[in-house]
Amino acid sequence: MKEGFRQSMAWLHTWTGLVVGWVLFFVFVTGTAGYVDDEITRWMQPERPLQVHVESVESVESVERGRMIEMALARLEQVATKAQSWTITLPHTPLRFRGDQGLEIAWEDLPERGHDYGRRGYEDLDARTGLLRQGIEPRETGGGTTLYRMHYALHYIPYDVAIYIVGVCTLLMLLAILSGVITHKKIFKDFFTFRPGKGQRSWLDAHNVVSVMALPFFLMITYSGLLFYTFDYMPAGAAVVYGTSDLQRRAMYDELYERDRREYLPARRPQADLEPLLQRAEATWQAPGVAALTIRQVKGEPARVDVQRMPGGRVNIYDPEVMSFDAVNGTPIVYDRQPNATITTLDTFYGLHEGLFADWWLRWLYLIAGLLGCAMIGTGLVLWTVKRRHQHRKRNDAAALFDAYGLRLVEVLNAGTLVGLPIAVAAYFWANRLLPVGMADRAAWEMHCLFLTWGWLFLYAALRPLKRAWLELAWMAVAAYALIPALNALTTDRHLGVTLAEGDWVLAGFDLSMFGLAALFAYAAMKIRRRWLKADATMAPSSKEALA
Numbered sequence: 001m002k003e004g005f006r007q008s009m010a011w012l013h014t015w016t017g018l019v020v021g022w023v024l025f026f027v028f029v030t031g032t033a034g035y036v037d038d039e040i041t042r043w044m045q046p047e048r049p050l051q052v053h054v055e056s057v058e059s060v061e062s063v064e065r066g067r068m069i070e071m072a073l074a075r076l077e078q079v080a081t082k083a084q085s086w087t088i089t090l091p092h093t094p095l096r097f098r099g100d101q102g103l104e105i106a107w108e109d110l111p112e113r114g115h116d117y118g119r120r121g122y123e124d125l126d127a128r129t130g131l132l133r134q135g136i137e138p139r140e141t142g143g144g145t146t147l148y149r150m151h152y153a154l155h156y157i158p159y160d161v162a163i164y165i166v167g168v169c170t171l172l173m174l175l176a177i178l179s180g181v182i183t184h185k186k187i188f189k190d191f192f193t194f195r196p197g198k199g200q201r202s203w204l205d206a207h208n209v210v211s212v213m214a215l216p217f218f219l220m221i222t223y224s225g226l227l228f229y230t231f232d233y234m235p236a237g238a239a240v241v242y243g244t245s246d247l248q249r250r251a252m253y254d255e256l257y258e259r260d261r262r263e264y265l266p267a268r269r270p271q272a273d274l275e276p277l278l279q280r281a282e283a284t285w286q287a288p289g290v291a292a293l294t295i296r297q298v299k300g301e302p303a304r305v306d307v308q309r310m311p312g313g314r315v316n317i318y319d320p321e322v323m324s325f326d327a328v329n330g331t332p333i334v335y336d337r338q339p340n341a342t343i344t345t346l347d348t349f350y351g352l353h354e355g356l357f358a359d360w361w362l363r364w365l366y367l368i369a370g371l372l373g374c375a376m377i378g379t380g381l382v383l384w385t386v387k388r389r390h391q392h393r394k395r396n397d398a399a400a401l402f403d404a405y406g407l408r409l410v411e412v413l414n415a416g417t418l419v420g421l422p423i424a425v426a427a428y429f430w431a432n433r434l435l436p437v438g439m440a441d442r443a444a445w446e447m448h449c450l451f452l453t454w455g456w457l458f459l460y461a462a463l464r465p466l467k468r469a470w471l472e473l474a475w476m477a478v479a480a481y482a483l484i485p486a487l488n489a490l491t492t493d494r495h496l497g498v499t500l501a502e503g504d505w506v507l508a509g510f511d512l513s514m515f516g517l518a519a520l521f522a523y524a525a526m527k528i529r530r531r532w533l534k535a536d537a538t539m540a541p542s543s544k545e546a547l548a
Contacts, residue, residue, distance in 0.1 A: 032370030037144025071130025
């Protein structure tokens with residue numbers, strides 16, 4: 001019974017991984033790109049100025065901060081006279097790169113009749129002069145945001161359909177992970193075992209190593225991914241309690257997220273001196289300091305100033321710590337607000353999934369873990385074909401021909417996905433530099449180039465002999481990524497000679513990462529070629545023809 005159970009888990013692990021493996025590889029590639037989506041967008045808009053290092057809040061003297069707040073308030077009085085809230089975000093090192101950040105102001109207008117929310121506005125001011133920054137209009141591009149969005153919304157299909165497809169694949173991946181842990185009872189011992197040059201055994205070792213190396217990350221990323229669409233995947237519970245009409249679902253979300261439906265008055269300049277309020281908040285928090293302040297007034301209540309603390313590595317960045325003060329006399333306002341455990345839990349998982357709280361070194365770990373996820377899925381798919389190919393050689397019955405067609409289909413899907421998709425992503429970057437800047441629907445055509453390239457590579461893999469397809473696609477990937485920095489140098493003035501000298505590590509890091517990816521594909525191509533040459537030297541001619 002015990003042996004039968006493990007064999008059942010092995011079967012479940014194999015087939016849940018294979019059936020949705022190609023979709024999961026797409027999800028992991030685009031999701032991993034999401035950890036650097038701001039950096040990708042910055043590179044894809046070379047018209048933006050080089051990175052400007054803005055002094056942090058902690059290093060700005062009180063009088064300078066007070067002057068910045070005065071300039072921000074003066075601008076808000078000009079452009080947001082009918083807003084229900086004003087927000088001033090002070091210059092500080094952002095959690096994620098947001099370009100040349102200055103003094104930011106934002107507002108939300110009073111909602112119109114029949115609407116829940118008002119129009120939102122945003123401006124980026126020069127921190128020294130308070131004037132609106134008049135930057136060059138960057139080119140239209142999907143940037144890293146489009147790549148990130150595809151990991152849950154896919155592309156070219158309705159959003160509701162996409163999230164269900166990704167949800168089913170995510171659930172099956174969670175099953176594959178759990179069944180894999182059960183199947184490999186010596187999984188942690190196998191983690192320290194890698195036997196190169198052993199064919200199927202080597203692929204299994206590689207699959208075990210990359211799977212165990214980031215196992216907690218894989219469990220977290222799949223489980224948290226399912227949580228975000230709980231009411232879409234399991235609507236029955238909410239329907240029984242709240243009902244199914246739009247008004248009833250709105251009431252459910254109002255209660256769940258504790259949405260504020262009170263009436264607000266137009267925001268006005270506080271009468272209290274704001275600098276002492278910020279200093280008092282900083283004295284209470286110690287470190288990190290103040291990130292932003294919001295001014296608002298609920299009808300029937302005194303106007304208040306909400307001072308928001310910088311997250312400082314806190315996972316749940318969606319519910320920041322806030323101190324409130326009376327906008328007239330500056331006295332603290334204490335609210336007896338109990339945190340919503342459900343939303344706190346959901347926001348914590350969301351923060352873990354997105355990694356928005358992470359400093360640069362932890363974001364690199366997120367990125368590496370995402371690449372390990374791609375490797376885990378890729379080695380699993382290849383392992384299936386290696387094992388079935390070995391079994392196919394031993395069979396001569398009538399079903400062998402049918403199995404050969406199935407094996408060939410999986411081989412083509414593997415080559416077209418595991419190597420073709422990265423090449424298609426590189427084509428997305430090439431399109432950003434080669435398409436005319438003023439082209440209509442330019443961002444859409446960047447994505448069209450990605451999928452057209454990917455489709456052509458599937459066709460290429462189907463028409464070429466197996467080994468030649470793998471090697472040729474691998475060398476295409478090398479060329480596609482290695483030439484991106486050269487293309488960047490030929491089409492813009494944001495090349496490595498400038499970005500390294502200016503210390504703009506976002507732009508320079510992108511180009512250097514392209515060289516790194518090219519090196520990885522070159523290493524893989526050479527290893528594959530060396531392995532297959534060695535195998536061909538000992539393989540019978542009939543076997544060679546079978547693999548062609």
